[in-house]
Amino acid sequence: MKKEISAFWALLTFAIMIITMLITVVVLEQSPHVPLIVGTTVAAIVAKIHGYKWSEIEEMMYKGIRLALPAVVIIILVGLTIGAWIGGGVVATMIFYGLKLISPAWFLVTIMLLCSIVSLAIGSSWSTMATIGVAGMGIGLSMGIPAAMIAGAVISGSYFGDKMSPLSDTTNLAAGLTGTNLFDHIKHMLYTTIPALVIALVAFGIMGRKFADISMQSEEILTTLKVMEESFVISPWLLLVPVGVIVLVARKVPAIPALIIGIVSGFLLQIFVQGGTATSAVHALQAGFEISTGNHMVDDLFNRGGLDSMMNTVSMTIVAMTFGGVLEYSGMLKALMNLVLKFAKSTGSLVASTIAACITTNATCSEQYISIVVPSRMFAGVYQQRGLHSKNLSRALEDGGTLTSVFFPWNTCGVFILGTLGVGAMEYAPYAIINFVVPIISIIYAYIGFAIVKLTPEEIEAAEQRKKEQEFNDADNMVMVD
Template identity: 65%
Template sequence: MSVDIKKRHIPVWWAVLPLAIMITAMVLTIVVFKGEPHIPLIVGTTVAALVAWKNGYAWTEIEEMMFRGIRLALPAVIIIMMVGLTIGAWVGGGIVATMIYYGLKIISPSLFLVTIIIICGLVALTVGSSWATMGTIGVAGMGIGMSMGIPAPMVAGAVISGSYFGDKMSPLSDTTNLASGLTNTDLFDHIKYMFYTTIPGLIIALIVFFFLGRNFGSGKIEQGGISQMMADMQANFVISPYLLLVPLTVILLVALRVPAIPAIAVGVVMGFFSEIIVQGDTISNALAVLQNGYTIDTSNEMVSELFNRGGLMSMMYTVSMTIVAMTFGGILEYSGMLQAMMDQLLKVVKRTGSLIASTIGACFLTNATCSEQYISIVVPSRMFASVYKEKGLQSKTLSRSLEDGGTLTSVFVPWNTCGVFIYGTLGVHAFAYAPYAILNFSVPLIALFYAFTGLTIAKMKNANQNETNRKIESAQ
């Protein structure tokens, strides 16, 4: 049963305390003791609960704050589990091996990084999910790139850049719809307005990865290693072009506006039967792969690293991380601690440039504190809507800033659900791929450039200003 939470004022110095302790514990645990981020977040949650209790909240209210935070993350938890099932089914069914095999035959090493950005971008644009793209095409891309001798962080950066470009520009994306909906902005106006920051970011990423890829031309990689890997894949899997119908079917379903989860479920079922019918495995083994992931015994370390993965249980680290992070984020948001910190940030807002910069900064701060990109869109949208109205800015200016600062920067926080998901799926830590997630950090920088120069900033016309104000006020 839901419990009503009566808002209480929390001084900013109290609000900052849980965040400061959590970050300190996170640095000590990860950097010094080489541990995992769960315990620091639990420490932060404990301190946040004590601060809330000290400022007058009852334990039932604090529990409700945590439950609300977890409920907000449940859609992400479902996607995480579906991706784990997909990876297991597609590895066991030989689908990933087939994509890697033909990718190695077709794609030039020097153009691989550019190619994988474009492919991931197109798939994410069609599917509307960066996570689904990274969990399928991205996994295969990691295998192809690493087989060509390209460092894993560099490949991961290209996969992330392409996946987030497609996700950001897709009308099927949950974050894209969330940002436009919360700001009362027409969805396609929102997407078209994001072209000004996202397309230049994509061009920068393509140029950088084009020059990086030149270091991995055919004359500079170990061709014998690739040939051996292809031979090992043929020895362990049935490689067939017909297996490519599985990912193509999923893409087609989403293109026909089938919701992402049912479409991914179809891919899981097709992968499951591919393992039984095409690969000749037993139903018992195929079920075990869905649960615990695929295991392969080979002397080729690269093949073992690529194909020993997937399954529902492989995502439990990410699921537990998501739940722990959202308990912390739930207390910070619903107790008003996050609001107290944001209010201090708003005091420095004087001009349009500082307003947009504050929005992007607030989105990143929310990503770091609440560990969830959805909250990084929801909370700043509530806080800044009236300020954008007062400054005479169109709502799409706010919606674009939320995406530039919230959606894209989530990948840089190792304990954010996005950072954890990428680590669990692509096997690369956020600190390692961060320098190569070029689109993700170039777009916020472009947005800041526009903010302080006034370029592409959409201001309200007098004719429709009152109507826009009314819509914003009715949504709050």
């Protein structure tokens, strides 16, 4: 007989996983795969102790993995895209003109704004990081700017646009699950997101001053530009490929076919423009592009990409979601959420608890979407009972769920960023400014009562009527089943 799993067992499972994670990642400097397997094992044992059959526990794991399958497909396509675009000279062209046009002092500000605009237009942080972000990493590294700073600027911009775009899946998800009008939801997020954007711009502007003395005519940069011209055909026409992909996604073409068009374009460019063979073009898709120029900067920038480079990311995603699946479907995550609700007495503590629940879900379930879905189920009734408009909840879900997913190396977003930008969560975390400033602003607003919208008496009455109708329909359905 199944017994409800208490918060104690859920906390114990979570604590064992986190301790194992810290020892493995921080002390032993190894990947998070094994700690997540340990966490999954402990979660399975706890579920078994509480009466779940092994077949049911297996199904929980499979359900978790199924939730991540769309992300796995995108991750694979991104690996192919990077390989194809490097081989086709697209990335080289973006880096070449970037080095010529962007000042080192304003590079961090520029790349963050560029990623913000692109992500706002296409509604996808992942697609932005995989295209503009990859090129930005190459340009910034060529200028001598630390990788962690560049990644932080790319991530900040990409997630600003993703969070605020009406085309974003997380934006639509948060609005839909809470029953909030999409554009009311976006307008309400302006209160927390715009101040964070300003703070990030100022911070990156100050950081960029360190690099103002870097001469774009320095011998190393001039040598890099020369080697790139000798190794690739550089042409502004090649920029039509990334622009085309961005336009396709902006016109609501799904990400997968848009990326496939980009991959095919890069593949053909490698053969017909760069003069490569079909064998080398296929190799770039599978194992990544390979080049040996004798210039360490060029070799480091362009020896990457391909399907194989993403296999660590794919395996991490699968392992993480087995852990998240057991936590979610055994009820352990619900037990944690109920524990959080006990401390949510005021509006400030309610919003803070919502954001904390989103962060906890990102840490335990390793998936950004679950960090929106599960807390929305847990808190919707509480917000309504306290007379708070649903857009307060939808904003809190995005402030705490969408943005904080990048801070956990085992979360699908953290894993994707490592595979795409080549920088780990522990390194870029201090520079992902928008991602950690927004939740702080959101909590401050809640405690001081700023930008918190109450339900009108008419809205409360309408909500109660909908609840009564739902209860009546549920009772009617039960009678029909009987």
